[in-house]
Amino acid sequence: MAKEMMKLVAAFILVLNLCMYIIVCATAGWALNRAIEHEIITGLETPLPNPYWAVYFPMGNAATGFFIIFALIAGVVGAASCLSGLHHLRSWTGDNLVSAALTAWGLTLLAMGLACKEIDLHGRNSRLKTVESFVIILSATQLVYVAVLILSHR
Template sequence: MAGEQLKGVASMLLVLNFCMYAIVLGIGGWAINKSIDHGFIIGQGLELPAHFSPIYFPMGNAATGFFVTFALIAGVVGIASLIAGINHLRSWSADSAPGASSAAFIAWALTLLAMGFAWKEIDIGARNSRLRTMEAFMIILSATQLFYIAAIHGASRR
């Protein structure tokens, strides 16, 4: 009986995390596009500017490039882990639980890494509203992904 209640909680967190990871990927894609369009221009002699950085972002601050890069990686791995979670919810057996749990744990670890860069970006300041939204989603995702892991793991123990 408790396993069925945890299945409902896990499915609700699965949908919530999917939506949030999709939004993070959308905002991250926008940031990458803007960085490519408005980044450094390399001259005709193919000489790099004096302070060239491969992860330069014209919006935000010095931590923005690291934050966006790791948030995109966490978003892609998060979506992949949620696909494994959908498979686990369909079968809801002890055989599918380890795969879903391990994929969710890897996504959570990468989300924590991106959240750390989000905190650094918040500490430095000077960022726009889209980056603030992405930071907030990564911080919230670090908690909801942990609850999702707990729901899957708690149900497999029964």
């Protein structure tokens, strides 16, 4: 009975995380696309602005570029981890999924740290605040999911 309850809790958190990771990917993808479309175009004799970043973000602050790239990576890895978790729910044997969930959680924590730095620096728009919020919430829910997986396979 307890094992079935843990399986239901894991399924709920897994679906919730999958939806949130998709939202993070979509919003961070929008920000990256906007940055690429607003690339600094200079002539041959025009010097590049100082400081020049490889990916110029016309919104946000100095942490935005790093945050968006790591949020996008964490979102893709997290969504892939959730999709493999849906397959894992059917068999529910062994603890081979814990490593994928831990990898996704680690990348989400890295993006969360950059989100906290971006919040500290101020000067961002509502879409960036959305990505920050979802990444911070995902760091907690992914930790709960990892804990449920570890406790249920003991």
